[in-house]
Amino acid sequence: xxxxxxxxxxxxxxxxxxxxxxxxxxxxxxxxxxxxxxxxxxxxxxxxxxxxxxxxxxxxxxxxxxxxxxxxxxxxxxxxxxxxxxxxxxxxxxxxxxxxxxxxxxxxxxxxxxxxxxxxxxxxxxxxxxxxxxxxxxxxxxxxxxxxxxxxxxxxxxxxxxxxxxxxxxxxxxxxxxxxxxxxxxxxxxxxxxxxxxxxxxxxxxxxxxxxxxxxxxxxxxxxxxxxxxxxxxxxxxxxxxxxxxxxxxxxxxxxxxxxxxxxxxxxxxxxxxxxxxxxxxxxxxxxxxxxxxxxxxxxxxxxxxxxxxxxxxxxxxxxxxxxxxxxxxxxxxxxxxxxxxxxxxxxxxxxxxxxxxxxxxxxxxxxxxxxxxxxxxxxxxxxxxxxxxxxxxxxxxxxxxxxxxxxxxxxxxxxxxxxxxxxxxxxxxxxxxxxxxxxxxxxxxxxxxxxxxxxxxxxxxxxxxxxxxxxxxxxxxxxxxxxxxxx
Amino acid sequence: xxxxxxxxxxxxxxxxxxxxxxxxxxxxxxxxxxxxxxxxxxxxxxxxxxxxxxxxxxxxxxxxxxxxxxxxxxxxxxxxxxxxxxxxxxxxxxxxxxxxxxxxxxxxxxxxxxxxxxxxxxxxxxxxxxxxxxxxxxxxxxxxxxxxxxxxxxxxxxxxxxxxxxxxxxxxxxxxxxxxxxxxxxxxxxxxxxxxxxxxxxxxxxxxxxxxxxxxxxxxxxxxxxxxxxxxxxxxxxxxxxxxxxxxxxxxxxxxxxxxxxxxxxxxxxxxxxxxxxxxxxxxxxxxxxxxxxxxxxxxxxxxxxxxxxxxxxxxxxxxxxxxxxxxxxxxxxxxxxxxxxxxxxxxxxxxxxxxxxxxxxxxxxxxxxxxxxxxxxxxxxxxxxxxxxxxxxxxxxxxxxxxxxxxxxxxxxxxxxxxxxxxxxxxxxxxxxxxxxxxxxxxxxxxxxxxxxxxxxxxxxxxxxxxxxxxxxxxxxxxxxxxxxxx
Numbered sequence: 010x011x012x013x014x015x016x017x018x019x020x021x022x023x024x025x026x027x028x029x030x031x032x033x034x035x036x037x038x039x040x041x042x043x044x045x046x047x048x049x050x051x052x053x054x055x056x057x058x059x060x061x062x063x064x065x066x067x068x069x070x071x072x073x074x075x076x077x078x079x080x081x082x083x084x085x086x087x088x089x090x091x092x093x094x095x096x097x098x099x100x101x102x103x104x105x106x107x108x109x110x111x112x113x114x115x116x117x118x119x120x121x122x123x124x125x126x127x128x129x130x131x132x133x134x135x136x137x138x139x140x141x142x143x144x145x146x147x148x149x150x151x152x153x154x155x156x157x158x159x160x161x162x163x164x165x166x167x168x169x170x171x172x173x174x175x176x177x178x179x180x181x182x183x184x185x186x187x188x189x190x191x192x193x194x195x196x197x198x199x200x201x202x203x204x205x206x207x208x209x210x211x212x213x214x215x216x217x218x219x220x221x222x223x224x225x226x227x228x229x230x231x232x233x234x235x236x237x238x239x240x241x242x243x244x245x246x247x248x249x250x251x252x253x254x255x256x257x258x259x260x261x262x263x264x265x266x267x268x269x270x271x272x273x274x275x276x277x278x279x280x281x282x283x284x285x286x287x288x289x290x291x292x293x294x295x296x297x298x299x300x301x302x303x304x305x306x307x308x309x310x311x312x313x314x315x316x317x318x319x320x321x322x323x324x325x326x327x328x329x330x331x332x333x334x335x336x337x338x339x340x341x342x343x344x345x346x347x348x349x350x351x352x353x354x355x356x357x358x359x360x361x362x363x364x365x366x367x368x369x370x371x372x373x374x375x376x377x378x379x380x381x382x383x384x385x386x387x388x389x390x391x392x393x394x395x396x397x398x399x400x401x402x403x404x405x406x407x408x409x410x411x412x413x414x415x416x417x418x419x420x421x422x423x424x425x426x427x428x429x430x431x432x433x434x435x436x437x438x439x440x441x442x443x444x445x446x447x448x449x450x451x452x453x454x455x456x457x458x459x460x461x462x463x464x465x466x467x468x469x470x471x472x473x474x475x476x477x478x479x480x481x482x483x484x485x486x487x488x489x490x491x492x493x494x495x496x497x
Numbered sequence: 498x499x500x501x502x503x504x505x506x507x508x509x510x511x512x513x514x515x516x517x518x519x520x521x522x523x524x525x526x527x528x529x530x531x532x533x534x535x536x537x538x539x540x541x542x543x544x545x546x547x548x549x550x551x552x553x554x555x556x557x558x559x560x561x562x563x564x565x566x567x568x569x570x571x572x573x574x575x576x577x578x579x580x581x582x583x584x585x586x587x588x589x590x591x592x593x594x595x596x597x598x599x600x601x602x603x604x605x606x607x608x609x610x611x612x613x614x615x616x617x618x619x620x621x622x623x624x625x626x627x628x629x630x631x632x633x634x635x636x637x638x639x640x641x642x643x644x645x646x647x648x649x650x651x652x653x654x655x656x657x658x659x660x661x662x663x664x665x666x667x668x669x670x671x672x673x674x675x676x677x678x679x680x681x682x683x684x685x686x687x688x689x690x691x692x693x694x695x696x697x698x699x700x701x702x703x704x705x706x707x708x709x710x711x712x713x714x715x716x717x718x719x720x721x722x723x724x725x726x727x728x729x730x731x732x733x734x735x736x737x738x739x740x741x742x743x744x745x746x747x748x749x750x751x752x753x754x755x756x757x758x759x760x761x762x763x764x765x766x767x768x769x770x771x772x773x774x775x776x777x778x779x780x781x782x783x784x785x786x787x788x789x790x791x792x793x794x795x796x797x798x799x800x801x802x803x804x805x806x807x808x809x810x811x812x813x814x815x816x817x818x819x820x821x822x823x824x825x826x827x828x829x830x831x832x833x834x835x836x837x838x839x840x841x842x843x844x845x846x847x848x849x850x851x852x853x854x855x856x857x858x859x860x861x862x863x864x865x866x867x868x869x870x871x872x873x874x875x876x877x878x879x880x881x882x883x884x885x886x887x888x889x890x891x892x893x894x895x896x897x898x899x900x901x902x903x904x905x906x907x908x909x910x911x912x913x914x915x916x917x918x919x920x921x922x923x924x925x926x927x928x929x930x931x932x933x934x935x936x937x938x939x940x941x942x943x944x945x946x947x948x949x950x951x952x953x954x955x956x957x958x959x960x961x962x963x964x965x966x967x968x969x970x971x972x973x974x975x976x977x978x979x980x981x982x983x984x985x
Contacts, residue, residue: 022513022514022516025513026514026517027510029518030563030588034575034587034588034642038587099525100518100522101522102522104519496585
């Protein structure tokens with residue numbers, strides 16, 4: 010089926026319930042389906058939205074097009090959790106049913122105000138001649154899960170922004186509300202992040218200015234900006250599109266970047282003494298990450314595992330993408346660290362310990378596992394995951410702890426994806442040192458935390474589920490543990 | 498909204514996807530929603546179907562009308578589990594899309610034949626003048642979850658049966674296939690169970706005869722018959738409608754009964770040396786139970802928690818009912834025992850021990866708990882569950898271990914239901930003996946196993962979720978443990 014514009018923007022009430030039930034069954038029955046990550050109940054999932062802690066529960070919403078693996082008319086779906094690991098699907102939360110979001114309830118964030126959760130997001134409207142008009146809109150989520158939309162937009166498209174003006178991230182400092190918004194300038198079509206401020210969350214909202222970072226050019230657009238405090242350091246996490254590779258080297262179609270400073274001046278929207286641009290994730294598929302400072306003071310992060318403008322093998326099953334696991338952020342000396350949340354250990358089931366000169370780890374480990382392994386210095390070889398028993402097929406982690414290299418390689422999986430952006434992702438490690446890996450597999454998703462989360466490599470991979478081997482290609486000096494994981 | 502016949506039988510493709518998404522969100526957000534039982538993703542659930550072990554997974558299908566809390570056009574939804582406790586929703590499995598099931602894919606069973614699962618069930622057809630025509634139909638479920646329906650019915654309505662001829666239970670003995678079917682006779686409109694036999698599961702199916710049990714009259718209909726071996730004893734589990742209370746005393750609108758014998762003669766459809774009729778469940782809401790002999794030789798049982806012709810408070814939220822937990826059946830000296838499956842313990846989280854003269858057990862226990870408690874002899878009082886702190890509101894278990902009485906009482910819950918059939922259910926216990934209770938609460942469902950499952954009392958209850966107390970109304974000599982349970 011071809012996804013014509015007309016089909017992609019058909020109102021949800023014009024799709025049949027039977028079609029939706031069949032799409033849900035198809036997603037439920039997929040061999041590639043995730044078991045302990047947030048995934049679409051049908052159709053396409055993209056950005057996480059409204060990540061927050063409200064009424065005793067963690068909330069993560071996500072962008073959804075429920076009717077196929079394409080970017081059609083978007084709504085928000087809601088999931089909640091007590092522990093950031095076991096997520097419960099609550100279903101459709103924001104349907105695109107007002108004029109302001111007639112062509113999609115696009116991404117946004119959430120912040121507790123009083124005893125309700127305030128949602129601030131982008132309404133995507135198209136005029137009859139298909140001109141896009143972005144509105145930053147608001148809604149209240151009550152404690153019993155009802156959504157009440159504000160009757161008027163919070164912020165209309167300013168003259169200095171093109172039609173690309175979206176993804177507000179709402180936060181509160183000293184009783185005042187702030188929103189960072191991604192945009193493209195009207196005059197020269199360059200990407201920017203801008204800051205708005207309001208005394209009441211429902212407005213009026215006042216333009217503070219473009220966020221000053223010292224970076225000259227972000228390309229033609231910045232999506233999904235976040236400003237969050239990580240161990241006292243103001244941290245920008247954002248997705249520039251069209252960023253010059255002279256500015257920053259990246260391999261994915263669009264990167265998800267991090268920039269930390271010493272302080273942030275809200276009055277002038279200035280990041281003081283910015284450090285160096287860093288890749289948030291050294292893998293294949295992290296994008297549109299959302300982060301917020303929770304009441305416990307920590308910064309939590311969740312990402313879309315998927316990228317704009319790419320196709321995935323599950324497209325043929327009419328569903329696509331998932332969210333990453335939640336990570337807690339720390340920083341030390343300008344280095345960002347991402348860690349699994351403590352409750353991830355609650356998924357652990359049957360375990361086994363490895364120690365010494367190891368080749369085969371487990372030929373029936375399966376693809377719903379955690380593997381925590383330290384590879385000693387001066388080891389070189391390949392760790393195979395989700396592999397067949399003769400190690401001809403699977404996901405490869407190539408390591409060289411002498412020269413300090415780690416490569417994630419999807420080329421030997423059944424269905425390598427996005428090959429035009431390369432089969433491999435490589436990172437540098439400290440030379441002549443052990444490397445500690447904490448690897449999670451979830452049927453078609455690998456998340457690898459390197460050296461306590463100093464780097465993370467996230468990637469979808471697609472290979473047969475009967476390939477259940479975890480093994481080194483040669484005797485390797487290691488120690489660690491492998492766990493079967495329960496579904497969430 | 499009134500559920501006219503026309504609305505109830507609208508084809509699924511004429512409901513909108515938006516409506517379904519909203520119904521799913523409504524069910525997901527219900528305060529009464531179950532967390533570790535199979536429940537409808539939207540609308541109404543009734544009979545469990547196709548309970549089986551196939552391709553390394555336990556399968557339970559259920560009757561579904563996804564569009565509201567009414568008995569409309571039925572389909573089969575599928576769930577699977579590795580451990581009989583953690584069920585995973587696989588969604589729509591049998592849509593009512595052939596002539597034979599034009600007015601519902603009704604109840605049936607499943608049996609592994611070769612490398613596929615054979616589904617045998619009732620197709621409900623209505624002619625243009627609304628005459629019901631029941632067909633016993635077949636379908637293959639492949640290992641990858643595809644359903645392929647047979648082009649012709651397995652058994653057409655025989656002349657001796659009225660339009661009420663349904664719920665085939667398929668099993669295999671010595672390479673031959675048998676089906677027990679519930680029906681109403683054409684001539685005198687009385688309920689019967691009949692036996693069919695086939696050498697190939699796809700037919701031809703041959704009528705063996707009515708099942709002879711020694712019971713003179715089952716009322717006007719028998720639904721959901723099962724014949725299963727429990728520790729060597731042939732056991733009939735079935736639901737007579739209109740059974741005389743002289744034949745068997747029962748309080749629910751329709752009972753779910755058990756009848757065991759010493760042997761069963763398949764050639765003549767005769768249960769030899771039948772014992773006494775027993776209530777399968779001494780509570781309020783068990784009906785349409787389905788059981789089968791698994792490859793491990795044991796008999797497992799799962800029930801609809803809900804009854805025909807009753808309404809429930811969740812009707813206003815457009816969803817209704819759930820399935821019970823799975824029970825393993827045993828028998829000793831003609832007494833049936835029902836036990837939770839071993840993996841139920843895997844749900845256990847935080848625990849506390851009680852021992853001695855106890856009044857308050859926990860005023861923040863909540864309603865997702867297991868409470869295993871032995872009440873010593875000569876104790877009389879009330880155990881309050883899901884109660885407020887002053888024990889004025891909640892679900893009551895009244896016990897008298899001197900005279901040997903146990904009463905489950907819903908009268909003090911917020912929304913007593915089916916009150917025309919009484920607020921209480923009572924059972925006799927051995928006098929002057931301790932009683933051992935294993936109680937499970939799941940937000941609006943209580944399952945109480947009495948004395949190692951010699952009796953079970955199952956009941957929905959509806960009271961506010963903020964009532965979290967478990968307590969005795971006076972100091973009571975007890976010992977036991979209380980666990981918070983994880984969601985499945």
